[in-house]
Amino acid sequence: MTPPADTESPGYDLHDLFKVYNRRTVLAVPELSLAARRVHALLGPNGAGKTTLLNILAFLSIPTTGNLRFFGRKVSFVEKELRVLRREAVMVEQHPILFTTTVYKNLEFGLKIRKIPRSRRVALIGESLELVGMERFMDAPAHRLSGGETQRVALARALVLRPRVLLCDEPTSSVDVENQAIISNILRQINAEQRITVIFTTHDRAQAADLAHQTLLLDHGRLVPARFDNIFSSVITRDENGRAHCAIHPRITLKMASVSAETAALRNPRIFIDPRRIEPRRNPDDHPAVNQFQGRVRRALAANGAVRLVVDCGVSLTITLSRQSYREHRILVGDILHFSIPPAAIEPLNSGA
Amino acid sequence: MDILMDSLVSALVLVFTLDAELTAIVGVSLKVSLSSTLVAGCVGVPLGFAIAFTDFKGKPLAITVLNTLLALPTVVIGLFVYAFISRRGIFGPWDLLYTTKAIIIGQVILIIPVVTALTIAAISRIDERYRKTALTLGANGLQTAWIIFREARFGIVAAVIAAFGRVISEVGISMMLGGNIKGFTRTMTTAMALEYDKGAFTLAVALGLVLLGLSFGMNSLFHFFQGRTRV
Numbered sequence: 001m002t003p004p005a006d007t008e009s010p011g012y013d014l015h016d017l018f019k020v021y022n023r024r025t026v027l028a029v030p031e032l033s034l035a036a037r038r039v040h041a042l043l044g045p046n047g048a049g050k051t052t053l054l055n056i057l058a059f060l061s062i063p064t065t066g067n068l069r070f071f072g073r074k075v076s077f078v079e080k081e082l083r084v085l086r087r088e089a090v091m092v093e094q095h096p097i098l099f100t101t102t103v104y105k106n107l108e109f110g111l112k113i114r115k116i117p118r119s120r121r122v123a124l125i126g127e128s129l130e131l132v133g134m135e136r137f138m139d140a141p142a143h144r145l146s147g148g149e150t151q152r153v154a155l156a157r158a159l160v161l162r163p164r165v166l167l168c169d170e171p172t173s174s175v176d177v178e179n180q181a182i183i184s185n186i187l188r189q190i191n192a193e194q195r196i197t198v199i200f201t202t203h204d205r206a207q208a209a210d211l212a213h214q215t216l217l218l219d220h221g222r223l224v225p226a227r228f229d230n231i232f233s234s235v236i237t238r239d240e241n242g243r244a245h246c247a248i249h250p251r252i253t254l255k256m257a258s259v260s261a262e263t264a265a266l267r268n269p270r271i272f273i274d275p276r277r278i279e280p281r282r283n284p285d286d287h288p289a290v291n292q293f294q295g296r297v298r299r300a301l302a303a304n305g306a307v308r309l310v311v312d313c314g315v316s317l318t319i320t321l322s323r324q325s326y327r328e329h330r331i332l333v334g335d336i337l338h339f340s341i342p343p344a345a346i347e348p349l350n351s352g353a
Numbered sequence: 354m355d356i357l358m359d360s361l362v363s364a365l366v367l368v369f370t371l372d373a374e375l376t377a378i379v380g381v382s383l384k385v386s387l388s389s390t391l392v393a394g395c396v397g398v399p400l401g402f403a404i405a406f407t408d409f410k411g412k413p414l415a416i417t418v419l420n421t422l423l424a425l426p427t428v429v430i431g432l433f434v435y436a437f438i439s440r441r442g443i444f445g446p447w448d449l450l451y452t453t454k455a456i457i458i459g460q461v462i463l464i465i466p467v468v469t470a471l472t473i474a475a476i477s478r479i480d481e482r483y484r485k486t487a488l489t490l491g492a493n494g495l496q497t498a499w500i501i502f503r504e505a506r507f508g509i510v511a512a513v514i515a516a517f518g519r520v521i522s523e524v525g526i527s528m529m530l531g532g533n534i535k536g537f538t539r540t541m542t543t544a545m546a547l548e549y550d551k552g553a554f555t556l557a558v559a560l561g562l563v564l565l566g567l568s569f570g571m572n573s574l575f576h577f578f579q580g581r582t583r584v
Binding site for chain 2: 058095157
């Protein structure tokens with residue numbers, strides 16, 4: 001039950017992994033390595049393939065083609081083997097369902113399957129429910145719990161099995177703010193204390209940045225490396241001088257440094273605005289070559305030695321500042337912030353790449 | 354109207370004094386119906402579970418055939434079984450005709466489709482996430498099936514109760530295969546038909562009251578379990 005020493009090997013290694021449904025490729029991952037004992041976030045819009053990938057990583061779905069290694073061991077996707085692997089990688093669904101019995105018996109199910117003795121089961125269940133703050137509900141009928149409580153019991157039901165990997169499909173998307181914070185803390189705590197590898201999907205970029213050591217962006221079933229902030233669908237036009245502009249909102253049109261004819265010909269090309277190159281300004285700047293905007297600061301988060309501001313300017317824009325720059329500008333949540341976006345900070349994205 | 358009222362009063366007396374003939378007939382009915390329900394449950398529940406739980410070619414056709422068999426008339430089954438167990442039939446030497454066993458065989462054929470179709474419906478209503486949850490918690494195929502079965506248990510019990518309700522009130526099979534022999538194969542429904550033919554309503558009304566009471570009890574149980582599936 002205790003995870004063996006596996007810090008050296010990656011938890012998952014994927015190679016040329018494809019999933020095809022009805023002749024449509026819903027997932028295409030040429031290479032992906034997910035480190036063991038870390039927290040990984042899978043970010044992306046609906047239909048991006050996040051849940052498909054999560055199901056494969058949980059050994060609940062078989063890829064159409066490709067190779068997968070789990071803690072160094074090659075997975076052959078034979079049902080008998082998958083059943084063994086499932087005992088090490090447990091998934092909690094976006095809307096988890098509890099068996100129509102007590103909370104205790106829900107947690108006991110996986111332990112009984114693993115033939116854990118009764119006395120040990122009682123202790124493990126108690127610990128797990130305490131971890132998620134649900135120990136009072138041990139004998140409660142599971143189907144009478146609220147959404148947030150159900151999510152926490154589902155987490156406890158997975159964690160009581162002491163898995164090597166916990167996979168969560170949008171763990172906070174269907175719960176209230178209080179439960180969101182509780183669940184985020186549980187994920188952080190089990191990774192830090194029990195060294196469980198956590199992989200979760202989310203729409204929330206801030207949550208991904210806050211919780212995860214590594215964030216992966218999926219778009220149309222493909223991994224878009226590193227960039228997960230400030231990706232917008234746009235309409236590209238050219239002015240009389242041939243200069244490219246992209247509209248990401250009816251009221252937000254940005255001057256671009258350059259754009260290829262191929263990208264300009266696309267219907268709604270995706271563009272990326274580098275959050276590190278967006279500059280806050282004390283006052284509006286009248287430099288004509290620079291894109292000028294203002295917006296209200298909605299969130300400020302410390303992440304990886306920097307500060308990430310989420311600014312609402314019609315669209316939700318992320319600005320990454322150094323701590324020093326953040327201090328200098330004395331930015332508070334709720335402030336109206338002026339900022340500039342250099343044309344060179346705007347890059348067309350080729351999501352099909 | 355006077356005949357009905359007089360019969361009703363006399364019938365109530367028979368019921369409350371636990372008349373020997375009445376209790377014997379009710380006893381035969383219950384014995385036959387419970388036996389056929391038990392056998393049909395043992396066959397229909399696993400069959401329905403297997404059809405609902407597994408994917409195979411021709412599954413929609415199998416379900417359509419089962420649904421068609423729900424409307425099978427009792428007299429058709431009576432005739433069909435008679436052809437097999439009468440003296441000239443292939444099971445003639447077993448001397449089954451005009452025994453309670455013959456009624457049970459016919460009733461089992463009548464309600465296996467009922468139990469199977471309602472079990473399929475009960476299993477199909479179970480959320481797919483139960484299967485996925487059981488798998489991710491490490492369950493094998495059998496353990497996953499058990500979880501699905503447990504979640505569908507009230508619906509399955511309701512299916513069995515519905516089947517019992519069907520056989521306790523059927524008359525065609527009991528009459529054709531049982532022969533309505535007093536003290537042996539006379540069931541509530543065949544006795545009622547006979548009493549009606551004789552123009553003696555008292556026992557018929559008394560049996561009708563018992564049958565109604567049983568039907569009410571069965572329906573109450575059925576709705577109780579149906580309701581539990583929706584919790």
